[in-house]
Amino acid sequence: MSKNMMSKSKTSVSRRGFLRNAVKGSAAAAAAACTTVVAAPPEANALQRPPKPLPPEAVGLLYDSTLCIGCKACVTACKEVNHMPPDVGPAQQGWNAGGGDKPIYDSPVELSARTLNVIKAYSHGTGATKDAAENGFAFIKRQCLHCADPSCVSVCPVSAMTKDARTGIVNHDPSACIGCRYCVLSCPFGVPKYDYNDAFGEIKKCQLCKQQLAKNELPGCADVCPTGATLFGRTEDLKAEAKRRTALKVGEHAHYPRGDIAGKVGGPRDGHEKLVEAAYQPHIYGEKELGGTQCLAVSAVPFDKLNLPTNVPEKGYPTLSEGIQHTLYAGMIAPATVFAGLAYLAHRNTKNHTDE
Amino acid sequence: MSSQAHEHQPLGGRVLTLPFLICAALVAIAGVILFQRYTQGLGAASNLNDGYPWGIWVAIDVVIGSAFGCAGYVIALLCYILNRGEYHPLVRPAVLASLFGYGLAGLAVLVDLGRYWNFYHMMLPWYAQPNSVMLEVGLCVATYTLVLVVEFAPAFLERFGIEGLRAKLNRVLWVFIALGVLLPTMHQSSLGTMMVIVGHKLSPLWQSQMLPVFFLLTAILMGFAIVVWESVMASLNFRRPMETPVLSKLAGLMLVVASLFVVLRFVDLIVRGQIGQIFGGPQSGWFVVEMVLMISGLALLIPKANRNRSRALFLSASLLLAAGILYRLNVYLIGFTPAVGPWHYFPSVKEIMVTVGVFALEIALYLLFVKKLPVMHAVHPEHG
Ligand code: SF4
Ligand code: SF4
Ligand code: SF4
Numbered sequence: 042m043s044k045n046m047m048s049k050s051k052t053s054v055s056r057r058g059f060l061r062n063a064v065k066g067s068a069a070a071a072a073a074a075c076t077t078v079v080a081a082p083p084e085a086n087a088l089q090r091p092p093k094p095l096p097p098e099a100v101g102l103l104y105d106s107t108l109c110i111g112c113k114a115c116v117t118a119c120k121e122v123n124h125m126p127p128d129v130g131p132a133q134q135g136w137n138a139g140g141g142d143k144p145i146y147d148s149p150v151e152l153s154a155r156t157l158n159v160i161k162a163y164s165h166g167t168g169a170t171k172d173a174a175e176n177g178f179a180f181i182k183r184q185c186l187h188c189a190d191p192s193c194v195s196v197c198p199v200s201a202m203t204k205d206a207r208t209g210i211v212n213h214d215p216s217a218c219i220g221c222r223y224c225v226l227s228c229p230f231g232v233p234k235y236d237y238n239d240a241f242g243e244i245k246k247c248q249l250c251k252q253q254l255a256k257n258e259l260p261g262c263a264d265v266c267p268t269g270a271t272l273f274g275r276t277e278d279l280k281a282e283a284k285r286r287t288a289l290k291v292g293e294h295a296h297y298p299r300g301d302i303a304g305k306v307g308g309p310r311d312g313h314e315k316l317v318e319a320a321y322q323p324h325i326y327g328e329k330e331l332g333g334t335q336c337l338a339v340s341a342v343p344f345d346k347l348n349l350p351t352n353v354p355e356k357g358y359p360t361l362s363e364g365i366q367h368t369l370y371a372g373m374i375a376p377a378t379v380f381a382g383l384a385y386l387a388h389r390n391t392k393n394h395t396d397e
Numbered sequence: 398m399s400s401q402a403h404e405h406q407p408l409g410g411r412v413l414t415l416p417f418l419i420c421a422a423l424v425a426i427a428g429v430i431l432f433q434r435y436t437q438g439l440g441a442a443s444n445l446n447d448g449y450p451w452g453i454w455v456a457i458d459v460v461i462g463s464a465f466g467c468a469g470y471v472i473a474l475l476c477y478i479l480n481r482g483e484y485h486p487l488v489r490p491a492v493l494a495s496l497f498g499y500g501l502a503g504l505a506v507l508v509d510l511g512r513y514w515n516f517y518h519m520m521l522p523w524y525a526q527p528n529s530v531m532l533e534v535g536l537c538v539a540t541y542t543l544v545l546v547v548e549f550a551p552a553f554l555e556r557f558g559i560e561g562l563r564a565k566l567n568r569v570l571w572v573f574i575a576l577g578v579l580l581p582t583m584h585q586s587s588l589g590t591m592m593v594i595v596g597h598k599l600s601p602l603w604q605s606q607m608l609p610v611f612f613l614l615t616a617i618l619m620g621f622a623i624v625v626w627e628s629v630m631a632s633l634n635f636r637r638p639m640e641t642p643v644l645s646k647l648a649g650l651m652l653v654v655a656s657l658f659v660v661l662r663f664v665d666l667i668v669r670g671q672i673g674q675i676f677g678g679p680q681s682g683w684f685v686v687e688m689v690l691m692i693s694g695l696a697l698l699i700p701k702a703n704r705n706r707s708r709a710l711f712l713s714a715s716l717l718l719a720a721g722i723l724y725r726l727n728v729y730l731i732g733f734t735p736a737v738g739p740w741h742y743f744p745s746v747k748e749i750m751v752t753v754g755v756f757a758l759e760i761a762l763y764l765l766f767v768k769k770l771p772v773m774h775a776v777h778p779e780h781g
Contacts, residue, residue: 088606151738153447183737192594198532199518200525219518220511222450223531227594231737234447235511237440242511331596350597350736358596363528365590365609369583370533376583383478383575390480391571 089364092332092356093190095276096209100249101187101335102263103279105286106342107172107319108270108297109180111160115262115271119158119184120147122253122261125245128155151183154236157247158184158262163347172319172341179340181347182271184262185232185247186327186334187211190357193224193233193246201244202233209276209335210249218244229331229350229358259300259307266299269312274302276335280328283339287321332357405489405552405771408635412768420761427754430747431508439511443748448740449733451509453748456729458505458755460588461722463538466498467620468627469545470581475650477574483643486774489552490631491624493772496545497759503542505755506535530590537584544580547573556770585616592728600732601671602684607661608728614658619721621651625714629707631767637776639707648704648713655695655717659688683723683731690720 119125127147149156161183166176173179191211193202201218204211213233224233224244236242250260258264263273272279282302289295298304298312319341326344327334330353338344345351369375434442445452468491476484507513518524519535526532547566554563589612592599605611625644632639666672675681694716703709730742744752767773 192596194526195528196531196594197526198529198535199515215512217515217518217524218512219515220513221509221531222511223529223591225447225450229596229598229736231448231735235450236438237443237445238438240436240438242438244511348737353597358594359528361596361606362530362590362594365593365606366528366530366533366587369586369609376579379582380575380579383578384572386478386480387571387574387578390477391567391574 088368089356089360090367092360095189095333095335096205096207098207099187099189099209099276099335100254100274101209101276101279101337102184102249102260103272103274103283103302104182104336104338105270105272105297106179106181106338106340106347107317107321108268108315109160109182110268110270111162111180112267113160114265114267115182116149116156116158116160117147118261118265119247120156122250123157125157126155128153152232152234152246154234154239154243154245156234157245158182161348163342165346174342174346177342179342179347181338181340181349182262183232184336185211185249186230186336187249188229188331188334188357190332190359192227192229192331192358195357195359195363196223196227198223205251208249208251208254210251210254211246212248212251213244213246215243220244227358229353254306257306263300264307269297269299272298272302273300273306276337278302279337280325283325283328283337286339287323287325289317289321291317291320293317329355331355332360404775405555405773406775407556407771408768408773410635410768412765414764417761417764420757420764423750423757424754424761427751427757430751430754433747434508434751439509442745442751444742444745445748446740446742448735448738449730449742451729452742453730453744453752454505454509456726457752458508459502460725460729462498462505462755462759463502463588464585464616464619464721464725465623466495466502467581467585467616468492468498468623469495469548469620470578470585471617471620472624473548473574474578477571478578483646486640487624487628487643489549489772489774490627490767492545492548493552493763493766494623494627496542496549497762499538499542499545501755501759503538505752508751508755530587530594534584534587534591537580537587541577541580541584544573544577548577552770552772581616582613586610586613588612588616588725589728595733598734598736599728600674600678600680600734601669602666602674602678602680603728603732605665605669607665610661611658611724612728614654614661615721615724618651618654618658618717621647621654622714622718622721625651625710626718629711629714631773632707635767635773637773641705641707641710644707644710645704648698648710651713651717652695652698655691655698655720659691659695662688679734680727680732683727687720687723687727690716690723694720 120127128149149159152159161181162178163181164178165174168176168178170177171179187210189209191202191204194204194211198221199217199219201214202211202224203214220235220242222235225235233244233246235244253260259273263271272282279302286295294314295317296312297315300307300310304310322340322343324344326338326349327336332355340347430442439445443452443454472484472487472491475481476488507516510516519532520539550566551563554566586609589608589610593606593608596604625647628640628644631637666675675684694713697703697709697713697716
């Protein structure tokens with residue numbers, strides 16, 4: 042140890058005492074602050090921003106699993122209207138290689154950078170009865186739910202994911218995107234996908250066929266659905282329709298519209314009458330999940346069986362993360378104050394160190 | 398004090414030593430793999446997938462690598478903000494380590510970004526999305542890397558005798574020093590906030606509104622640990638006297654920070670009603686390992702005598718560093734489960750080799766710089 046150092050440490054004895062107390066004091070204060078944050082009930086948590094309401098003209102889809110016959114017409118239509126390439130899972134490669142690397146049969150099993158919409162099947166035991174959880178089977182449609190408070194929009198650093206202020210459609214702009222895949226990581230429903238096998242990969246997800254809607258045409262999936270299992274409309278109308286359906290009793294006759302629930306987009310269509318054969322779950326998926334979504338689903342089989350996240354909070358996660366962020370960085374006042382303090386100390390203290 | 402002009406000196410010695418050449422070879426291997434990544438896409442080099450869009454290139458190279466880079470942050474904090482002159486000899490090596498830690502974290506981001514040619518959109522105000530925690534982290538890290546360049550500049554200017562500029566820089570250095578403490582405080586805590594939004598996908602053992610606090614604490618802790626670690630390693634490898642008296646004071650601070658982390662971690666679990674998760678919840682084993690590393694690292698420092706033993710110091714710093722690494726890995730990878738569907742991720746050999754290459758580059762540059770530039774505190778034989 043150098044003499045220089047020795048003398049320095051002697052002169053700073055009283056300062057050290059002060060510092061020790063300061064460190065102890067601030068540690069205690071920090072601990073107290075932390076405990077109040079974690080101890081507060083989630084609703085009253087000061088670090089939360091209010092949830093976002095649905096936009097005035099929010100549109101979406103209502104998917105009724107009991108009406109879906111698993112024909113996958115929507116999967117094909119979605120590919121067509123969005124110009125998406127065929128997708129061949131590893132299990133299909135053997136019989137579906139086609140000529141060279143051009144597959145002949147589109148066989149997606151999951152959402153991917155090539156598939157914005159997919160129908161998946163649930164089966165249990167003998168799989169004999171449709172819409173039964175026991176020894177039965179059921180379908181589920183997977184696509185972007187167009188959340189009221191979307192995580193993907195909240196995380197995107199470069200505004201490549203945006204939510205339309207009027208229609209609430211969650212859009213993606215590849216020309217802005219840096220490909221960080223934070224949207225992929227953050228989406229509570231596992232929706233946006235990235236193309237890992239392309240040197241210039243893009244993020245892909247359903248954008249509710251905004252290009253079709255601009256022409257007053259229906260989104261591909263709702264357009265071709267033969268049973269009305271995928272129904273387009275204003276989210277408020279769809280919610281009312283979902284409520285009507287979940288209140289239906291087995292054996293009742295019910296009317297099921299097709300295309301656009303209001304009969305405007307894509308022109309009016311005939312609906313159909315059908316006997317309710319399986320009891321609907323009372324749960325409307327997307328009504329409350331994570332702040333609500335513009336696309337909803339009803340089913341006779343519990344949703345966790347259909348591999349959808351259940352037991353999630355009724356507020357979107359951006360209310361928590363943006364809450365922290367806004368508390369710490371509101372108007373940059375806190376960082377500016379801290380900077381002023383640091384700058385004062387650094388200015389004073391570097392004077393003592395002539396060399397640095 | 399006129400003698401201060403020669404306070405630091407280059408270590409000198411051969412540059413092309415065996416460790417340096419090994420590092421260079423590892424960097425070359427990573428280069429070949431990166432060629433594949435840029436010509437054939439991320440999938441050609443990594444096991445990244447849509448369930449695990451972030452792998453070790455984010456979790457290790459950026460999130461853990463930048464914590465390695467916190468040496469400069471904690472030493473600047475002690476030295477210039479708390480005015481503890483005795484830490485002065487540690488400043489330059491710490492700032493250099495940080496410069497490489499952060500510079501290469503930035504490089505690793507470019508490896509991982511799927512649309513890297515757009516990366517500059519992060520700096521353009523008309524693309525900015527102010528709610529994005531990542532935007533804040535990105536801007537902070539980029540600015541901090543520049544600040545580190547400025548903070549390290551005196552060594553450079555001294556070496557090449559550009560005294561005029563050096564004197565001018567010295568007069569405004571306090572601004573950069575203040576920024577150099579503010580920015581890491583902001584972005585290191587935000588690295589924790591970044592995972593708050595994944596919600597239920599992160600195991601309740603780690604998911605908490607306290608993530609920013611825990612990330613700040615591990616950043617400080619790992620900053621201290623890396624200073625101790627690096628100082629002991631430098632003493633052994635370059636046959637320099639141990640800096641034990643200074644290090645033992647750091648050890649006291651490590652003890653405080655590590656204890657605070659452990660206590661808050663348990664308070665947080667109890668308050669959130671998740672304490673039961675420790676026993677047999679999914680991934681609870683990883684929590685136990687994390688805590689055992691942390692507690693044994695701090696326990697080693699409780700006897701005061703240990704803080705003066707370089708062996709004990711080194712062992713404790715290694716344990717605490719490992720604990721910090723594992724905590725961050727748990728939050729970013731191990732404790733994470735994708736929302737829908739069965740997905741698996743384990744880094745590919747190529748992916749690991751790129752990470753190894755990034756760290757090898759860091760070590761190679763560090764060796765080069767301490768030999769050629771006045772980074773290390775001069776050892777005067779009369780005091781030695
Ligand atoms: S479902 Fe996912 S991708 Fe779609 S809006 Fe919500 S967060 Fe975004
Ligand atoms: S991948 Fe693109 S769209 Fe997704 S968060 Fe990153 S920049 Fe935004
Ligand atoms: S709305 Fe359009 S993009 Fe979305 S699932 Fe339907 S067809 Fe596909």
